Amino acid sequence: MSGARLGRVLAVAAAASLALSACAGSGGGGGTGDASEIKIGFMGDLTGEGAAIVIPPYNGAKLAVDEYNAKNPKIKVNLIKYDTQGKSDQATSLITKAVGQDKIAGLIGPAFSGESKAIGGQLEENKIPSVSPSATGTGLAKNGWTYWHRVVANDDDQGPGIADFLIKAKSPKKAFVISDDQEYSVGLAEAVAKSFTAKGVTVETDKFAKDASDYSSTVTRVKSSAPDVIVYGGYYAQAGKLLKQLRDGGVTAPFTSGDGSLDAQLVAAAGKEAAEGAILACPCNIPYANATGAQKTFFDSYKAAYKTDPAIYSTEGYDAASTFLKAIDAGKTTSTDINEFLKTLTFDGVSKKIKFKSNGEPETSAVFIYQVKGGALKLLGLASEAKLEG
Structure with a gap:
């Protein structure tokens, strides 16, 4: 094969390779x-x-x-x-x-x-x-x-879902809403607090650092406030420790958190006794064996x-x-x-x-309620329909 012919063959092969690559995933x-x-x-x-x-x-x-x-x-x-x-x-x-x-x-x-x-x-x-x-x-x-x-669903759906459910289930006059300094935690807590306030529930708030290990100042503030319900916007890694310290500090008000806390490790960190009855909301639908x-x-x-x-x-x-x-x-x-x-x-x-909506949000924004019963997470149903057990 001559050098010129070889060059033409290689050029054609290269072009074909590029075309093949383009059909697989280029286009911007x-x-x-x-x-x-x-x-x-x-x-x-x-x-x-x-x-x-x-x-x-x-x-x-x-x-x-x-x-x-x-x-x-x-x-x-x-x-x-x-x-x-x-x-x-x-x-x-x-x-x-x-x-x-x-x-x-x-x-x-x-x-x-x-x-x-x-x-x-x-x-x-x-x-x-x-x-x-x-x-x-x-x-x-x-x-x-x-x-x-x-x-x-986003936190502007989840927050009102949590607040509305607690108002229906517990008729609170005062709520204490807590967050850490993570973006998700702050956003969910703010959405919950705003929803409570709009419905006439008095709200006090507090915030701690994500990596803090001692929440005693928050526990003291919550105990002094004597709220009817407590809501923490954040992840289970912090929620479990917070719940344990609240219960150890003598705070007995119902504890609620969002999707970031919906995991068995919340129970492990708080302890089965402290976690019992904890309320968790999530825009997620977890199937169980009886599905x-x-x-x-x-x-x-x-x-x-x-x-x-x-x-x-x-x-x-x-x-x-x-x-x-x-x-x-x-x-x-x-x-x-x-x-x-x-x-x-x-x-x-x-x-x-x-x-999807034009801004990428889902058309369906359902929020579900779960509760810790006997050390396990139990689905109670949609926030608009669910009823607490115990």
Whole structure:
């Protein structure tokens, strides 16, 4: 073969390779460079103190991807983990790798509000669609991002849901609302306090540092206030310690927290006796063994895959992954095409009906109530219908 002919052959091969790469995931912001595979990322705290909230949605997402790939589609999906350990600066570093090196076409997550805020601009700039299964910070939908989505109600829905439920269940005249200094915690606490005030309930508030170990000043303030109900907006790592110190300090008022505290580790940290009766709200729908229909199918598949029951945001992780899988199955193989597809997507998910508003918020904003009974978490139902036990 002559040098000139070899050059022409190599040029044609290079052009074909570029075309093949383009069909896999270019088109403005992401792709794998391999027509037989598309990379989708999952980002969240997988090994840090909030991992118990993030591993279930990761497992749900992986279950959806594994089921999809098992059907032997023309283009398979490679789910890549990005462990932030709940740190916003780590999320910023990881998304640079995910976009620049790994060429992801979409991102499930980030799981938390702080890290979502930290990288939302990068995702927008690089035209990478994201769907969070669990970030509830209200401000995320107010940034004008067109590539950002979530499948859970925000804190402006969860906050009133908590306040309205407690007003119905306990008729409080005074509430004490507590937060730490994390973005999610502050946002949820503010939403709850605002809702109480609007309904004529007197509210006192306090705030402590996330990494504090001694909450005695908060306990003293709560005890002096003698509230009818206590609400903490934050994660189980802090909620369990706070609840224990409140009970040790003689505070007996009903204790309520949001989705960030919905985990058995809350009971472990507080102690079974202190945690008994604690009320937890979540815009998440956790299926149990007695579930029916799609939730029963999910429960059985999840338990078979992971040898444990579904937990917080496991169904939302499955549904978030499904949004990408449905786009890919419809032939959308670039990040921009996937994003356009998400604007028109409607389907009955495991957690709820999935459809996005123009700002990326979900159309369905249901909030569910759980209660600690006998050391275990028990679903009581929708906040608008649930009734406390004991």
